[in-house]
Amino acid sequence: MNEYLVPLTSACTLVTLNYIAMKVRSKMLFDSYEQFLAPLLTGLACIIMMLEPLPEALGLIDLRSLPVFMAGLRYGLPVALLSTVMPIGYSFISHESQSWFIILQDLLAPALISSLFHNKEYRRGFLDISIRHGLQICAYVFLLRLVIYGFLQGKLTWLYTIDQLFMLAIMSATFIIIIIMVNDENKSWRLQRQMELQANQDSLTKLPNLRSFMPIADNELNKRRISIMMIDLDNFKQYNDQFGHLEGDQLLREVSTVLQHHIQEQDYIARYGGEEFILLSTETDPLTLNLYGKRLCSVVTESFLHKRHYDQSPITVSIGISTAVAPQVNLTQIIYEADQALYASKHSGKNCSTLYEDIPVGNHKKNA
Template sequence: MSYVVMGMGIAVIAYFGQGRKLARIALRESEQRLRDITNTVSDGLLVLDRDGKITFANPEAQSLLGYRPDELLGADMCDLLHVLDDGKPMPRIASNVLNVGRTGITCYGQDELFKRKDGVLMPVLVSASAIIKRHQIVGIVVAFHDISNRKRLERELVRRAQTDVLTGLNNRRHFYDLAEQELARAKRYGKPLAMLMLDVDHFKQVNDSYGHHAGDAVLRKLSEVCIAALREIDVIGRYGGEEFVVLLPETDAHRALEAAERLRHALAEAEVPLAGGDMLRFTVSIGVSNLVATDADLDSVLKRADKGLYEAKNSGRNRVCVGDA
């Protein structure tokens, strides 16, 4: 009887031993399949522990970030990769990724910045999920991919929506947006503000005599001279046709007149090459206005600058006049 019991025991041990062996084989096969998947997906994959230390990085993550595996493993994600717009490390409390480790709430499709090994800030789309074992959060899985091309396209679309195609200056709509901001700031802090309105003298004659290509060249030259002659803080825009506007922040009446005269002289000296080798010169008339306490909005300042421009035109052109309040 004892031999029978012993035999049954051996059989049971062998059975469970074989079961454990099969389980180990199945686990190895499962791990291999997981490695194959993570090695071939097009997204970068990182696994973090709950404190944000990197414990795994797939080949795509290594390629996108420019790091070797030994440089990533054990590194703190916020210290090494996750950064703010200025390139400084993302504060841990503000990190959407690390918040997953604290809350267990998955984040989907977050626009973030990762810093590559070469120092380049790479915009990425990130999703992160908590790893939960026995009802405890033990880590975070992070999937990300490079969206640099998308961001470049978005910036280009914004630029086109805000920019005059011919001159490269702010278009009328964007000029208004920027000028409204400056107007609000000037009123809030009691700062002076001035407006210039420019118009090319005899522009129709330029088009009629030399063609529209020459007229376009005159407008492009005008924009170049304005950018060179004015300050970086000044807001320049094409108002329409051959009319341009310039907003001068923190500029009183005296300095506005000086800026207008300086600009008028610079434009009078500019030369536009023509097809035959000749040079074309042109002049502008400029109206000036300044912000006063009774101005309710931007249009009030613009209207006075327009009055000054009208007076300059009627007074013989190629001059600067101040619009009456």
């Protein structure tokens, strides 16, 4: 009877190894090297299972297949096959009897079968791994072993079948526990990611908020010169007063979408507050920036020809632009200068863009 406790011990060991691997993954920068670390950790788990041989009566040598199940299901065939390299090497080094047969049955076949149920979302963590897929993998491997045994022996014995059913139950229960652990870890990761997104995203426009914009702009400014654009929706108070705050909110959402779709690919836009947006641009040439600002003004006007103020004036934006004179200057100063340029655009009749360097000194906004 004690021989039936051995696979339970191996199963507990494997669950513990999976828990350790998940904690290592969460504490380290695992994602960048997952293509290499996943096969490495899976291969090590297989070898540890190989060090815990099962009683011969159970018809299995060990539980080396189980780590490969998860590798194939979660990461696909390439990672699953890479995961078998270390245990295959260890099998030959340890002079395991019937090495090629065991490798095909307990490593390569499980890698192929489990990868048939792979979903790319399993790897990214955005989708819970299906327990049904896990049970199907265990069932197919179980049937494969019965077929192989029947082919080699000429017939199946009841004792062998019962022992295989017992091992199927152990393998299935262990694999389900591992899947549940991985899914719980992924749920925690998705919840944390959602909370981070909500903290860094403007709830109305779904653009990044100023809190997330500042460190990104600071980091970019430490590496190179940048430009900042302050973009303000003209006459927004009057629009709110005429059509109501719900319509005003809808207009802000639509303007943010238009701006997001028409800025340069490498640029970064966020909601500054109220009806203002702030844009980080890697462009520093004054002529190009001026054309860029004018193009955004035109795009907004053309996109909202169907919407008008009470006096039939179009929906427009005003833009102020400032460029850092050198890397690592004060970001707050650049934003202040862009705000000064925005004030000049407003003073010039709105629906235009102004470079800070083009503003006469006497026209600077007071106490901005």
